[in-house]
Amino acid sequence: MSSENERAEGGAEGAPPEQLALIRESVRKAAAPRAKPRTWRGAALAAELPVARVLVDKGVLHLDRYFDYAVPAELDADAQPGVRVRVRFGAGRGRVRDGRREGGGLIDGFLVERRADSDYSGPLAALAQVVSPEPVLGEELLGLARAVADRYAGSLADVLQLAVPPRNARAERRSAPAPLPPPAAPGPGTWERYAHGPAYLESLASGGAPRAVWNALPGPEWAEELARAVAAALASGRGALVVLPDGRAVARLDAALTGVLGEGRHAVLTADAGPEKRYARWLAVRRGSVRAVIGTRAAMFAPVRELGLVALWDDGDDSHSEQHAPQPHAREVLLLRAAQDGCAFLLGGWSCTVEAAQLVESGWARPLVASRERVRAAAPLVRTVGDGDLARDEAARAARLPSLAWQAVRDGLRHGPVLVQVPRRGYVPRLACAVCRAPARCRHCAGPLEGQESGAALRCGWCGREESGWHCAQCGSFRLRAQVVGARRTAEELGRAFPAVPVRTSGREQVLDTVPGAPALVVSTPGAEPVAEGGYAAALLLDGWAMLGRPDLRAGEDALRRWIAAAALVRPQSAGGTVLVVAEPTLRPVQALVRWDPVGHAVRELAERAELGFPPVSRMAAVAGPGEAVAEFLRTAELPPEAEVLGPVPMPGTPAGRARRPGAPPAGEHWERALVRVPPGSGAALTTSLKAAQAARMARGGGTPVRVRMDPPDIG
CATH class of the missing domain: 1.10.1200 (Non-ribosomal Peptide Synthetase Peptidyl Carrier Protein; Chain A)
Known part of the structure; x- marks a missing residue:
């Protein structure tokens, strides 16, 4: 040559x-030697960055990593980071034929990164399809999802299933509206009632990142106050995100935001909107057309641009805890977002959890509270009826309500509606023998018998069978007494006592949002209390022992939170508002309600938990499954040296005929649960060790399943 x-x-x-x-x-x-163009099955690959790093939608821990695929030239333009793709994955993916990797079933995934080369030495399979050129997974959302997966010992794919809604093609074809200019900074409004309220809004509006735990005053003003905080963040040119416990709270904040900001400045993300509308709103947020988002717990991952504020209302509500793996809590996710984005943080509620008290105690957040004079002016008068009062009360022995309760109801009905909170739904959910007090059980499954409306046969709460000929297996008596009275029975009794007054019920079957300000009796289960126009004239909180007697670490905190949520709907004491709680007055939660001091109650609870080494001072994990499987898992897991294992102890099973509770063992199986706790600073090491042990167990396959949950809400 x-x-x-x-x-x-x-x-x-x-x-x-x-x-x-x-x-x-x-x-x-x-x-010069001629380089052959890179091909896959005869098709040319992308000239630049021909390798795609993909996260496959497989929520198993031993596959919690990225996989490399080749990018065909025809997919080069659409295969950008953040888009949804489909790839071949499975047993066939490992087969190589004629120097090419092929086979495997198609599975969804996200394209995370384009690279010039791959760490994998063998031939790569190619991307099968770009589902949509819409990039839905940005770097910030990916980083947040990874942080959540690491904190909760879960997989990144599981977190992204919670963070990114399912695709809707019609929603993607809609054009995004142009973003509106930042609004003017709002005035303080009712934030002036709090010592540092106006200063908090000023800091938000000027681009600051203040962090506060807000103990809201009773009354309906909380929604407007949250709306003004959102408006202040928008005025600084940044975005805002607010997570609320339920659709009713979202609707109230939605109305308040519309009044403060006008139409088109915020998006509402709830499941009630439907798949297409919800995805369209989510896309508008991701594209930057809308800078403020409110919604229920799924909104905690909303991809708000230039996030300036994250806020959470009523963090003690159970609905903030996700039931799907890895079961993150909205409060912890928003704390991660505040740290990751360097934005402001606001944790608000009428009550106060120990987690909120710890944020203040550690100095990470500042308290945002009103003076004691303001609290006394806004709160209703709270009175108690204890066991001693009930023993001396003839009316209480003959009927369910003490004389003081009847008097409070009569006085309240002269001025407006009266709220009656009953901790149990149904008619008579628990019955016992009137002679020996033995619980009334079903003859077929030993489930608890429940009373229905007057004249109806008894019914089993587990299998649903009716029982017409019950008699006590212990003493042979045919007489029954109510151990617990439900909301429907309470409404029936009150209706007979006040025949001229309308009686409304609000609970699982039908939850009322609002009621008129005219005199009426409103019987509600906790969390379903409707808002009365002008506030309730009085509230009656029944059967306090039922909430305080739960064998759970949070029983007192939850009871106080539910009582304060109901009492906050009552008019102030200056307007005649009265609350009567039927519970032992010497108990700490009852005293906190009388003084309207949820913060003091949370601080004392936090101090006791610090002494005992319980969360949130320590990090804790629950390991549940069949006894032998739990024991083997704990033996193989390389736990931190400072880890302490409590248990295992038997778990209550799922009764035959009843729906399985999240995390409960299947019907007929006997599980055990062990708690693993570590001191502050060792939470990441505990999570890493449990995740590695679970991944190794899944990789081996064929074993009995073991469930791991970080920060379990119930450890009683």
Whole structure:
């Protein structure tokens, strides 16, 4: 070849210099080795960054990593980071034929990154399809999802299933509206009732990142106060995100935001909107058309641009805890977002959890509270009826309500509606023998018998069978007494006592949002209390022992939170508002309600938990499953040296005929649960060790399942 090149150059002697240079360049190109274009099954691959790093939608821990795929040239333009893709994955993916990797079933995934080369030495399978060119997974959302997965010992794919809603093609075809300019900074409004309220809004509006735990005053003003905080964040040119416990709270904040900001400045993300509308709103947020988001717990992952504020209302509500793996809590997710984005944080509620008290105690957040004079002016008068009062009360022995309760109801009905909170739904959910007090059980499954409306047969709460000929297996008596009276029975009794007054019920079957301000009796289960126009004239909180007697670490905190949520709907004491709680007055939660001091109650609870080494001072994990499987898991897990294992102890099973509770063992199986706790600072090490042990167990396959949950809400 070299001799041919020399002859070609020699034959060109006497040629002009420009022509001679062209001849030499053509000779050089002809002599250079030709690189074959990269192909897959005969198809050309992308010229630049031909490798796609993909997160497959497989929520198993031993596959919690990225997989590399080749990018065909025809998919090069659409295969950008953040888009949804489909790839071949499975047993066939490991088969190589004619130097090409092929086979496997199609599975969804997210394209995370484009790369020039792969760490994998073998041939790569190619992307099968780009589902949509819409990038839905940005770097911030991916980083947040990874942080949540690491904190809860879960997989990244499981977190993204919670964070990214399912695709809707019609919603993607909609054009995004142009973003509106930032609004003007709002005035303080009712934030002036709090010592540092106006300063908090000023800091938000000026681009600051204040962090506060807000103990809201009773009354309906909380929604407007949250709306003003959102408006202040928008005024600084940033976004805002508020997570609320239920649709009713979202509707109230939605109305308040519309009044403060006007239409089109915020998006509502709830499941009630339907798949298409919810995905369209989510896309508007991701594209930057809307900068403020409110919603229930699924909104905690909303991809708000330039996030300036994250806020959470009533963090003690159970609905903030996700039931799907890895079961994150909205409060912890928003704390991670505040740390990741350096934005402001606001945790608000009428009550106060120990987690909120710890944020203040550690100095991470500042308290945002009103003076005691303001609290006394806004709160109703709270009175108690204890066991001693009930023993001396003839009316209480003959009927369910003490004389003081009847008097409070009568006085309240003269001025407006009266709220009656009953901790149990149904008619008579618990019955016992009137002679020996033995619980009334079903003859078929030993489930608890429940009373229905007057004249109806008894019914089993587990299998649903009716029982018409019950008699006590212990003493043979045919007489029954109510152990617990439900909301429907209470409404029936009150209806007979006050025949001229309308009686409304609000509970699982039908939850009322509002009721008129006219005199009426409103019987509600905790959390379903409707808002009365102008506030309730009085509230009656029955059967306090039923909430305080639960064998759970949070029983007192939850009871106080539910009582305060109901009492906050009552008019102030200056307007005649009265609350009567039927519970032992000497108990700490009852005293906190009388003084309207939820913060003091939370601080004392936090101090006791610190002494005992319980959460939130320590990090804790629950390991549940069949006894042998739990024991083997704990033996193989490389727990931190400071880890302490409590248990295992038997778990209550799922009764036959009843729906299985999240995390409960299947019907007929006997499980055990062990608690693993570590001191502050060792939570990450505990999570890493449990995740590694679970991944190794899944990789081996064929074993009995073991469930791991970080920060379990119930450890009683």
